[in-house]
Amino acid sequence: MRAVFARLLSRSRGNTKVNSRKGYSTEAFGALLELTDPRARLSRSKSRSRVFSALGECLWYLSGSNALEQIQYYIDGYHEFSDDKETLNGAYGARIFAADRGRVTEKYKDQWQRIIGTLREREGSRNAIIQIYANEDGEKKSKDIPCTCTLHFVIRKKLLHLHVHMRSNDVVLGFPHDIFAFTMMQEIAARELDVEVGSYQHSVASLHLYDDTDKLPSRTMARKFVDEGFHDIRPMPPMPKGDPWPAIAVVLDAERRLRAGELDYVPPAGLDPYWNDIIILLRFYAIGKFAPDRDTKPLLGQLSFPGFSLYILDKIAKKSSSGGTTLPLFPETETEDDAND
Structure with a gap:
C-alpha cells in the first residue's frame, strides 16, 4: 500500500489525470502488485488500519449474500450503490458461492466448488478461474458493477498462488478491503486443497487515487499514510489446517x-x-x-x-x-469503490 500511494502521489510520467463519473483522479494504467506473504494482509498504520469493515465485507462474501442490510452494518453508504435498496447487483459472494447467482455446472453447484474440484483433479491446471465481472454487466444500467474481473488460482510446487485481475481499483477505499478478502479466500482454498499459501498477485487496469473532495479527502489520506513512515509487518497467524x-x-x-x-x-x-x-x-x-x-x-x-x-x-x-460517545467511534464507514467508473 505504501508503494501504491507513493507512486500515485508522485509526478511520475506514467501517471495520468483522468476525469471519471466520480471526479478527477491520478491513474496508473496497467499495474501488477505482489504480496509475497498473503497473511500480511492488514495495514498496521494509524491512518489506514482497516480490520472491522474489511472483515465484515469478507464474511459477507463468504456467506454468499447480496443483501444490502448485511454490508451496510459495516460500511455506511453502501445503499448508494443498491438499485432496489435491498440488494447489491455486483455482490461478489453471490457470484462466487451462491448457486442461483454463480456459474453453475452439472458437476459443481457454484464457482468455488468448481475451482477446488479442478485443482484436486489436476494440480497443474490453469482452469481454476472464478469470473466475477460477467458479459451482461457491460450493458447493465446498475449502480453496482463489479470492479473485479477474475480470480485465478494455481498450484505450483505445492503452493497455492492467486492472481486477481481488476478493471478498476480506488486505492484509498477499495484496495485495502480487496487485498484482505481475496487473500483470506486464497488461504481458505489452500487449506481445502491441503497445500501451503504461495504469493498473491493483484493486477489492475486502472489503479487510481482520487483528488480531495469535501466528502472524501483521498489524497490527503494517502499523504498522511506515507508521512507516518514505515510500519512493522505482522502477518496474521496461519489458518488452522484441515477443512475450514x-x-x-x-x-x-x-x-x-x-x-x-x-x-x-x-x-x-x-x-x-x-x-x-x-x-x-x-x-x-x-x-x-x-x-x-x-x-x-x-x-x-x-x-x-x-x-x-x-x-x-x-x-x-x-x-x-470523542468523550465516550457513539460514532464516530467507527470511522471505517466508507462506500464501495468505483461502481460504474
Whole structure:
C-alpha cells in the first residue's frame, strides 16, 4: 500500500489525470502488485488500519449474500450503490458461492466448488478461474458493477498462488478491503486443497487515487499514510489446517447473531483460537454499535493473536477522545469503490 500511494502521489510520467463519473483522479494504467506473504494482509498504520469493515465485507462474501442490510452494518453508504435498496447487483459472494447467482455446472453447484474440484483433479491446471465481472454487466444500467474481473488460482510446487485481475481499483477505499478478502479466500482454498499459501498477485487496469473532495479527502489520506513512515509487518497467524468451512459456518452464525444485537454471544467450546479471535473482533464491533458505553477492554485479554489488539486499542482511543460517545467511534464507514467508473 505504501508503494501504491507513493507512486500515485508522485509526478511520475506514467501517471495520468483522468476525469471519471466520480471526479478527477491520478491513474496508473496497467499495474501488477505482489504480496509475497498473503497473511500480511492488514495495514498496521494509524491512518489506514482497516480490520472491522474489511472483515465484515469478507464474511459477507463468504456467506454468499447480496443483501444490502448485511454490508451496510459495516460500511455506511453502501445503499448508494443498491438499485432496489435491498440488494447489491455486483455482490461478489453471490457470484462466487451462491448457486442461483454463480456459474453453475452439472458437476459443481457454484464457482468455488468448481475451482477446488479442478485443482484436486489436476494440480497443474490453469482452469481454476472464478469470473466475477460477467458479459451482461457491460450493458447493465446498475449502480453496482463489479470492479473485479477474475480470480485465478494455481498450484505450483505445492503452493497455492492467486492472481486477481481488476478493471478498476480506488486505492484509498477499495484496495485495502480487496487485498484482505481475496487473500483470506486464497488461504481458505489452500487449506481445502491441503497445500501451503504461495504469493498473491493483484493486477489492475486502472489503479487510481482520487483528488480531495469535501466528502472524501483521498489524497490527503494517502499523504498522511506515507508521512507516518514505515510500519512493522505482522502477518496474521496461519489458518488452522484441515477443512475450514465448518469453522467458517460457526463464524458466519456468530456474525449474524452479533449483527442482530446478541452482544453476549459465546462461541461453542472447542473452536480453534484463530476463529475465536475473529468472533472477538466481531463482538467488539457490535458492542461499539449497540452499547458504546460498555467496557470493551476485557476483550483484549481474550485474544489469542496479540496483533489484533492494535485495532481494538485504536478504537478505544478514538472513543476516549470523542468523550465516550457513539460514532464516530467507527470511522471505517466508507462506500464501495468505483461502481460504474
